[in-house]
Structure formats: C-alpha cells, structure tokens
Amino acid sequence: MEDRGERRKNLLLRVEEGLSSFSLKVKMTILFSLLLLLFGAITLNVVLNYQKRVLLKAMKEKGDLLTRNMARNAAHALLTNNKLELSVLVNTLKKTADVEYCAIVDHRGIVQMHSDIRMIGKSAKLGVGSPQEGSDIIQFVAPITHQRKRIGTVYLALSTKDMKTQLNRFKLNLTFFIVLFVLMGCGILAWLISLFLKPLEKLSSAAHEVGDGNLNVQADVKSKDEVGQLAITFNQMVINLNSAYSEIEEGYLQAVQSLAMAVEAKDRYTKGHCDRVVFYSTVIAQNLDISEKEIVELQLASQLHDIGKIGVPEAVLNKPGRLEPSEMKIIQKHPVIGYRILSPARFLRGVAKLVLEHHERFDGKGYPDGKRGEEISLLSRILCLADTFDALTSDRPYRKGMPLEKSISIILENRGTQFDPKLVDLFWTLVKRGEMEYSNQKKDQCLLIKHLIHLRATEEEVKNLEETAEKE
Numbered sequence: 001m002e003d004r005g006e007r008r009k010n011l012l013l014r015v016e017e018g019l020s021s022f023s024l025k026v027k028m029t030i031l032f033s034l035l036l037l038l039f040g041a042i043t044l045n046v047v048l049n050y051q052k053r054v055l056l057k058a059m060k061e062k063g064d065l066l067t068r069n070m071a072r073n074a075a076h077a078l079l080t081n082n083k084l085e086l087s088v089l090v091n092t093l094k095k096t097a098d099v100e101y102c103a104i105v106d107h108r109g110i111v112q113m114h115s116d117i118r119m120i121g122k123s124a125k126l127g128v129g130s131p132q133e134g135s136d137i138i139q140f141v142a143p144i145t146h147q148r149k150r151i152g153t154v155y156l157a158l159s160t161k162d163m164k165t166q167l168n169r170f171k172l173n174l175t176f177f178i179v180l181f182v183l184m185g186c187g188i189l190a191w192l193i194s195l196f197l198k199p200l201e202k203l204s205s206a207a208h209e210v211g212d213g214n215l216n217v218q219a220d221v222k223s224k225d226e227v228g229q230l231a232i233t234f235n236q237m238v239i240n241l242n243s244a245y246s247e248i249e250e251g252y253l254q255a256v257q258s259l260a261m262a263v264e265a266k267d268r269y270t271k272g273h274c275d276r277v278v279f280y281s282t283v284i285a286q287n288l289d290i291s292e293k294e295i296v297e298l299q300l301a302s303q304l305h306d307i308g309k310i311g312v313p314e315a316v317l318n319k320p321g322r323l324e325p326s327e328m329k330i331i332q333k334h335p336v337i338g339y340r341i342l343s344p345a346r347f348l349r350g351v352a353k354l355v356l357e358h359h360e361r362f363d364g365k366g367y368p369d370g371k372r373g374e375e376i377s378l379l380s381r382i383l384c385l386a387d388t389f390d391a392l393t394s395d396r397p398y399r400k401g402m403p404l405e406k407s408i409s410i411i412l413e414n415r416g417t418q419f420d421p422k423l424v425d426l427f428w429t430l431v432k433r434g435e436m437e438y439s440n441q442k443k444d445q446c447l448l449i450k451h452l453i454h455l456r457a458t459e460e461e462v463k464n465l466e467e468t469a470e471k472e
C-alpha cells in the first residue's frame, strides 16, 4: 500500500514538474479544453441514453398496440378454429416492420398459428420464439378473451436490430458534431485566453526587462481591470526605482570623480593626460564600426583608466628614475584596483572591464592577465594605444616627454607586438591626415559628466542636452 501511495505521489510530482514548464496560456488552454472535452463526453452520453429511451418507449407502445389488436381480431377465428383467418392475421402482422415472429396459442397451450409454420401444433411451453441469429427481441403477450373468458394468447416479438442501427447512426452523427464543436471550442478558447492574458504577458515582459537592468521600460497595458491597475502600480514603481537608481549612480560617479581628481592631485604627471587619452581614443573609435554607446563607454574608460593609482603609494608614482621590480609590481596592480573601484556600479561594469585590460598587450606580454590578440576587447586595444601614445609625448617622473615624431615611430615599431596591427595602421593614416593633433578647443568633449549623461540618458534627453549645450 505504501509503495502504491509513494508511486502515486511521485507521479503527481512529475505531472506538476511537467506542467510548470508550460506557460500560463498553455496551461489554461489545456485545462479548458479538457473541461470542454468532458462536457462533450457527458452531453454525448446523456443525449444517447435519452434517444435510446425514446426509441424503446416507441417500440413498446407499438408492440402493445399490435398485440392487443391481434388478440381482439383473433378471438373469433380461434373460437371457430378458422385456420385460414388465423393464418391471414399472423402473416399480415409478420409483414409489419420490426416483427420478428407472431404466434396464436389456444387455451391448452398449443400453437394454433405461427409466422414460422414449423412451430404450429407444438406446445407453447417449449417456447414460441424463433428469432433470427444475432437479433435482440422484445416479446409482447396479450390474452385472447371471449365473454371475459380466456381462450388463448397472442405472442408477438419485435426485433431491436433496426432500432440499434438507427441508434448507432445517430451516435456517429452526434459524435462527429460534438468533436467538431469541441475542436472549434478549443480554438476559440485558445484565442480568448491569449486575448485575456496579453496584458499579463506585457506586464511579465516589462518585469523581465526590469530584471535585466532596463529601468526605462514601461508596461503598455491599457485594460482597466486588476491587471491594468497592477500595470499602473508597476510603472510607477519602475519610475521610482529608476529615479532612486539614478541618484545612487550619480552619487557613485561623484565619488569616482573625486577619486579621479585625487589621482590627478597625487600624480602630477597624470594631469591633462586623461583628457588627451579621451581625445585620441575617440578619434580612433570614430573611424571604426563602433556604436555611439560603445564610444561613450570608451571615453569614460579613457577618463578613468588610471583611477587604480589611488592605491599606489605616491613615492612609487612620482619616483624619479627607474622603478625597482618590487615597485613595478605595485604599480602594475592599478588596473585591478581600478576594476574593483568601478565594477560594483552596474552601469560602470563595461567601463571597469576596459580599465582592467588597458595594459594588456597584443602579443600577450601585458598585465594583469597576459591576454593576447582578440582576447582583449577592441575598445581596450584602442585605449591601450591612445594611453601609450600620450604617455610617450608627456613628461614622466623618469624621463622627459618625447618629440611627436619619435612617439609616432615607437607606436609604429610596436605594430603587432604591443598594439593591434590594424589599429596601428589606422593610427598612422589618422596621423597623416592630421586628425591626431590634440587641441584645447576639442577638450570639451572629454568632460566626465557628459559621458555619464550619455551613458544614462535616453536618446531624446541626449538630444535636448546637446541643444542646450549648443545654445550656451
């Protein structure tokens, strides 16, 4: 018993698991279709039983009537022993539809006349019927009386064969119509359910998007029922969440900005460097098939790429002359520190990855992970080139800034080793076109807050901001 109970429990669990993988629409369609099917089966059963009762009742009424008439008509012929008249009566009755056999028995129980002549003269006690094979019959009996005295009996048998054929035909037709009705019903139900669940699906899709981090989404539900009310509450909740999230992001970015300023204050050689790196990386990216959003991400990463230097002692950062290997190790930690500072903010995660990779080399000899080739993202490869180019032209604690020509030739020499060869080719083309010349007039595109606005704002907001900036 316990085993059976356990098996039933497991089966129910499996059914529950199976059903949970279906959507609400499918589950409701299955449920209502099953109910419709059940309704169809019950209707079929009820109608068939009713039809059978009606046909049986009609047959009994017919049998009773025929038997009583026969008994009335046969009284005189039986009394006078008129075999011819009895024969005419029996054979006429036999020709009536559904009559299987007909017999007239006298008061002694001897069959005086029968539709089957072989039965004449036999005792009624041995049975008066000789139904055809496979034929179900209903037998009717009526007394033949004369002056209130019983002088014989009429036996009549009606075959139910035709009735059953009629009933089967009816069953077939009814089944066809019910199946058609159930199929059409299922289709209409599926359509109605899909219509009713559409607002719920829209709400669910919006909730998914919010779950994926898109806080600019609104559930477009126009119905005024409970789902509509829920959508209004949901939309308001998302607006509030977006506003709270923006405040947190803004606060986080201000903190990051303060850290970036602290790095500039700490490392005097960094001053202006970030703005120039933003400029160089932007010029390179704009000449590649890179989306506007990615360019903004690259600009922000260029601005913040050395933020990890906040964790490097000032004595190491500003040390004149060559660094000891142990000091090199300390300074090489700054991409990882930068990544740790930026990555907790979800909107800065892409930027954090670029900061982490900005000292990786195309030949795999960079740090912190020694990634090579296209393992390093394209934006990080651009950032690496822009950062190095500006570092070469700027003053460093251990050397003076190099002349532009010398810096360019070093970049070209490191084609395929430190830098992506395709990017070096593009860089050389841009240098020849004079597009890599940094000027203060172009500096405004490097403002940190502008990157933040671009990264967070919608397209319409960006357009408005740009228009305002142009007017100013």
Ligand SMILES: [Fe+2]
Pocket (backbone or CB within 6 Å): 305, 306, 334, 358, 359
């Ligand atoms: Fe760096």
